[in-house]
Amino acid sequence: MKFRAYVPSNITGFFEVVEDKDPLRMGSRGCGLALEKGVNTEVSFADEFIVEMNGVREEAPTTASVLRRLAKKPVLVQSNFDVPIGCGFGASGAGALSTAIALDEMFVLVMSARELVTVAHLAEVENRTGLGSVMSMYHGGLVVRKEPGIFGLEDVIKIPCKDIEISWVSIGKISTKSVLEDKKIKKKINAAGRKAMKDFLRDPTFENFMQVSRRFAYETELMSGKVKDAIEAVEAQGGFASMAMLGDTVFSFGGGEALAEFGKVGKSKIWNRGMR
Numbered sequence: 001m002k003f004r005a006y007v008p009s010n011i012t013g014f015f016e017v018v019e020d021k022d023p024l025r026m027g028s029r030g031c032g033l034a035l036e037k038g039v040n041t042e043v044s045f046a047d048e049f050i051v052e053m054n055g056v057r058e059e060a061p062t063t064a065s066v067l068r069r070l071a072k073k074p075v076l077v078q079s080n081f082d083v084p085i086g087c088g089f090g091a092s093g094a095g096a097l098s099t100a101i102a103l104d105e106m107f108v109l110v111m112s113a114r115e116l117v118t119v120a121h122l123a124e125v126e127n128r129t130g131l132g133s134v135m136s137m138y139h140g141g142l143v144v145r146k147e148p149g150i151f152g153l154e155d156v157i158k159i160p161c162k163d164i165e166i167s168w169v170s171i172g173k174i175s176t177k178s179v180l181e182d183k184k185i186k187k188k189i190n191a192a193g194r195k196a197m198k199d200f201l202r203d204p205t206f207e208n209f210m211q212v213s214r215r216f217a218y219e220t221e222l223m224s225g226k227v228k229d230a231i232e233a234v235e236a237q238g239g240f241a242s243m244a245m246l247g248d249t250v251f252s253f254g255g256g257e258a259l260a261e262f263g264k265v266g267k268s269k270i271w272n273r274g275m276r
Contacts (some may be wrong), residue, residue: 001044005101008140009083009269010037010133011166012091012245013213014200016193017131017186018148023067023122024125027148028131030193030245031200031209032090034140035166037082037268039091043106046076053079053095062130063099065123077102083266086173088247090133096120097275098133113138113275118150126157128177138268140274142206144197161206167256171226171263179246183198185222192219210240210253217243224248226262233258 009190015030049067051060055078063077077099083089097120104111111119117138124130135152136143144157153184196216200208214231223231227243230250234241239255252259259265 002042003044003102003106004040005098005105005276006038006040006041007094007098007101007137007275008034008036009094010034010136011088011251012090012133012136013209013242014193014196014216015132015245017180017198018191020149023125023149024118025149025151026125026131027121027150027152029145029148029152029197030132031142031144031197032133032136033142033161033209034136034271034274035083035089035268036271037266038137038271039079039081039094039098041077041079041102043077043093043099043102046074048074051077051079053085054081060094060095061127062123066099066119068098069119070100070107070109072107075106076104082268084170084249086247087170088174088244088249090130090137092127092129093120093124093133096123096139097137101275112151114153117153121150124147128180130176131180138193138274141270141272142209144200144204157204159204159206159209159241161270161272163272164206164253165269166251166253167259168244168249168251168266169230169259169263169265170247170249171224171230173247174248176246178244179222183193185220188220192216195219206253210242213242214240222246229257230262233261235271
């Protein structure tokens with residue numbers, strides 16, 4: 001018997017890292033949008049613990065952390081991703097959260113949504129693979145996280161947003177863990193992130209999210225040369241573009257055809273309904 005769950009992916013436009021000894025309070029403030037293309041996870045009973053991602057057996061430390069907390073006996077976890085892994089779509093968080101939801105059904109744990117999100121958040125923080133994307137995945141749509149950690153689940157602003165189509169091209173991967181452990185980079189991120197939050201809240205619209213995210217990407221100096229070129233190409237076509245945090249990925253609204261010269265273009269509508 002298989003138990004299934006779906007979680008949307010998430011693109012963070014800007015953020016501020018908030019460290020805390022309490023992992024429940026550690027996380028980020030920022031803003032991101034959920035995409036319909038995400039992860040579908042199936043769990044079934046097995047003779048040993050196995051995690052497969054797109055059909056390939058992986059160590060998947062973030063999902064493994066969820067298994068240690070919730071699985072009562074060995075299971076096979078099969079997660080199929082509609083977005084690139086390690087490229088700024090919150091794939092590790094989506095995999096962890098969808099696994100938690102499916103395990104809740106499998107073992108009749110009767111956990112609340114808040115408890116499931118907490119398990120996924122702790123797994124991300126422990127493995128330094130993310131700081132707040134699961135909060136946006138829970139809500140869906142364009143979400144401002146005003147507080148870090150699990151408290152960011154309730155203290156949010158959800159911006160009314162139509163099912164707008166987003167285009168992207170992934171040029172490469174960025175290790176979230178390596179960025180979060182670099183003090184100099186983190187200092188730049190936090191200074192730019194605090195400014196971005198103020199600028200966005202003055203005009204909390206989708207268009208301003210794109211503009212503020214672009215400024216954040218430039219101010220943090222996280223962009224590669226190809227990412228800058230792709231952003232400029234989209235803007236030359238009259239669109240909006242920025243870098244997905246944290247990944248060597250450009251996402252855009254309008255002007256998406258300009259991305260084709262930089263790689264395979266993906267597309268997805270914004271998903272406003274959260275996890276299921």
